[in-house]
Amino acid sequence: MTIKVLDNLWDQYVESNPHVQEIYDLFVSKGEKPINDHIALRTLDDPRVDNNALAKAFTKQGYKLGGHYDFEVKKLKAIHLEPEDPNQPKVFISQLLIEEFSPFLQKTMKACVEAIPSKLLNDVDALLTSGATWSYRSYNTYQKLLEESEYAAWFYAFGYRANHFTMFINQLKNFNDVTEVNEFLKDHGVKLNTSGGEVKGTPADHLEQSSTLSGTIDVKFIEGTKTIPCCYFEFAKRYADENGKLYQGFVAKSADKIFESTNVKN
Numbered sequence: 478m479t480i481k482v483l484d485n486l487w488d489q490y491v492e493s494n495p496h497v498q499e500i501y502d503l504f505v506s507k508g509e510k511p512i513n514d515h516i517a518l519r520t521l522d523d524p525r526v527d528n529n530a531l532a533k534a535f536t537k538q539g540y541k542l543g544g545h546y547d548f549e550v551k552k553l554k555a556i557h558l559e560p561e562d563p564n565q566p567k568v569f570i571s572q573l574l575i576e577e578f579s580p581f582l583q584k585t586m587k588a589c590v591e592a593i594p595s596k597l598l599n600d601v602d603a604l605l606t607s608g609a610t611w612s613y614r615s616y617n618t619y620q621k622l623l624e625e626s627e628y629a630a631w632f633y634a635f636g637y638r639a640n641h642f643t644m645f646i647n648q649l650k651n652f653n654d655v656t657e658v659n660e661f662l663k664d665h666g667v668k669l670n671t672s673g674g675e676v677k678g679t680p681a682d683h684l685e686q687s688s689t690l691s692g693t694i695d696v697k698f699i700e701g702t703k704t705i706p707c708c709y710f711e712f713a714k715r716y717a718d719e720n721g722k723l724y725q726g727f728v729a730k731s732a733d734k735i736f737e738s739t740n741v742k743n
């Protein structure tokens with residue numbers, strides 16, 4: 478079974494992040510057929526586009542709500558959705574709590590939502606790959622947002638697209654854990670996100686993850702074209718929980734560090 482919206486998100490993701498396709502192909506050349514553990518999407522807490530609004534693209538495909546998460550420092554709330562078919566990725570959706578930020582950030586983010594055509598607001602599948610429909614992006618605004626929230630700046634620059642996909646290590650034949658995957662990647666010249674260490678989480682958390690540093694992409698701002706970080710590729714190994722079942726949730730403190738893969742300062 479394929480889910481069209483996930484295929485569209487993947488195609489858009491690899492097209493603008495060639496390092497992801499190269500890494501995927503490296504695993505294929507080792508005889509692997511990688512599948513994704515999860516995909517992460519970013520949005521705002523405006524009810525027209527919030528976590529629940531975006532979740533509809535997946536609940537209509539049989540996905541069920543799996544958990545809620547709070548990221549107090551980054552001022553985010555997230556949910557995860559679980560697929561009916563375990564070969565499909567889980568979906569992690571986070572929303573920025575814009576009222577907790579400055580009037581400038583609030584005004585900028587609200588203007589983004591206002592600029593989304595109502596046709597897209599009524600068609601969540603199309604919205605998810607619609608990018609930044611606000612056509613007046615300013616590099617000055619982007620930089621000012623960065624000072625307050627990397628998440629807000631990323632959303633302003635890129636809008637709706639996958640933030641990352643995550644390869645599911647458990648399903649690989651030749652790699653047992655995150656460290657083995659990391660060594661393989663580094664041997665092939667891939668740069669990893671080292672914020673909080675190369676491996677985030679422990680078997681005791683039931684989830685270990687790592688990620689690449691974001692690739693960069695040219696974005697047209699009103700001041701001219703600028704090269705900024707776009708998206709990263711993540712790797713996850715899951716462990717059995719106390720009930721002997723493979724843990725399906727997320728670990729907030731690890732995700733907090735993973736969010737930093739798109740930091741400009743890395």
Ligand code: NI
Binds near residue numbers: 517
């Ligand atoms: Ni993730």
